[in-house]
Amino acid sequence: MSDADLHDFPSLFSLKGKVAVVTGGSRGLGLSAASALLQAGASKVFITSRKAKACEEAVAKLNSLPNLQPGAKAISVPADSATIEGIKSLLEQVKKHTDHVDILLANAGATWGEAFDKHSDAAFAKVMDLNVKSVFNTIREFAPLLEKRGTIEDPSRVLITASVAGIGIGTLGKQGTFGYSASKAAVAHLGRNLAIELGPRHVTVNSIAPGWFPTKMSSGLLKMGGGVEAIAKENPLRKLGKPDDIAGIVVFLCSRAGAHVNAETIAIDGGAVWARGELQSKL
Numbered sequence: 001m002s003d004a005d006l007h008d009f010p011s012l013f014s015l016k017g018k019v020a021v022v023t024g025g026s027r028g029l030g031l032s033a034a035s036a037l038l039q040a041g042a043s044k045v046f047i048t049s050r051k052a053k054a055c056e057e058a059v060a061k062l063n064s065l066p067n068l069q070p071g072a073k074a075i076s077v078p079a080d081s082a083t084i085e086g087i088k089s090l091l092e093q094v095k096k097h098t099d100h101v102d103i104l105l106a107n108a109g110a111t112w113g114e115a116f117d118k119h120s121d122a123a124f125a126k127v128m129d130l131n132v133k134s135v136f137n138t139i140r141e142f143a144p145l146l147e148k149r150g151t152i153e154d155p156s157r158v159l160i161t162a163s164v165a166g167i168g169i170g171t172l173g174k175q176g177t178f179g180y181s182a183s184k185a186a187v188a189h190l191g192r193n194l195a196i197e198l199g200p201r202h203v204t205v206n207s208i209a210p211g212w213f214p215t216k217m218s219s220g221l222l223k224m225g226g227g228v229e230a231i232a233k234e235n236p237l238r239k240l241g242k243p244d245d246i247a248g249i250v251v252f253l254c255s256r257a258g259a260h261v262n263a264e265t266i267a268i269d270g271g272a273v274w275a276r277g278e279l280q281s282k283l
């Protein structure tokens, strides 16, 4: 085979027949990712979040997409990822429909904004529990299903939604996200450890680190920071993230094209995390 002879290029970005679970899939980045997985050919995408109604509404939207593979479907499996009981219930619900999982998006997360002097033990614990401990528990509980079909050529995939708040400095001051920023740095490093542990079991683990995307979670902080337009102007690309930006990276990492990427944290923020120097140079 010459260097020009790629192996089956037309299928390089295809997710045909893949089975995926998306935590926090009922809205925001998780819903965009789920939509991309289905449109790239996935056969089953399980949507989970705490509210059953929200999961059902998301599944209805996904199942009415015009360009799905025949028989492909999104399935609602509500559960609270913050508790081990919730994660075990999620696993049992998924097992009723499939004996394996190819793709796990550990995306559910929470944030908390409060000044340093008032930032409480409970607030810190809440974000660390959901954003770090629950991600570990979810990956551990799903590992047997992920290992079922993973191979050297096409490993199963875990994607963790971290944040650029865990790479640069997050929000400080009145709405300080101290616990959140620490949780996102922690979960990306957890991902690197799991990538090396699970690689030999044919499961890759990578993290995506979004910058600002307008969603329910970010809306309050975006408003307080001067609004979407003002914050977009500060970005090196002069825009915030949009659903396509999540879709592209998720499909790449979950497809054969991303099969040799492991233990990485990929920022999707237009370069904003490094832009402080650019802004300061204008002062």
Ligand SMILES: NC(=O)c1ccc[n+]([C@@H]2O[C@H](COP(=O)([O-])OP(=O)(O)OC[C@H]3O[C@@H](n4cnc5c(N)ncnc54)[C@H](OP(=O)(O)O)[C@@H]3O)[C@@H](O)[C@H]2O)c1
Binding pocket: 023, 024, 025, 026, 027, 028, 029, 030, 048, 049, 050, 051, 054, 079, 080, 081, 082, 107, 108, 109, 110, 130, 161, 162, 163, 164, 209, 210, 211, 212, 213, 214, 215, 216, 217, 218
């Ligand atoms: N938007 C941004 O600018 C941005 C930037 C960087 C990173 N992120 C990260 O991206 C991920 C998704 O955030 P988003 O912006 O898409 O927020 P979002 O629109 O508020 O969505 C959060 C999702 O998580 C679910 N969820 C929350 N707590 C849960 C729990 N205990 N168990 C199960 N599901 C739960 C929510 O549904 P229910 O309420 O029904 O549970 C919802 O589906 C998070 O990890 C967040 O930290 C977001």
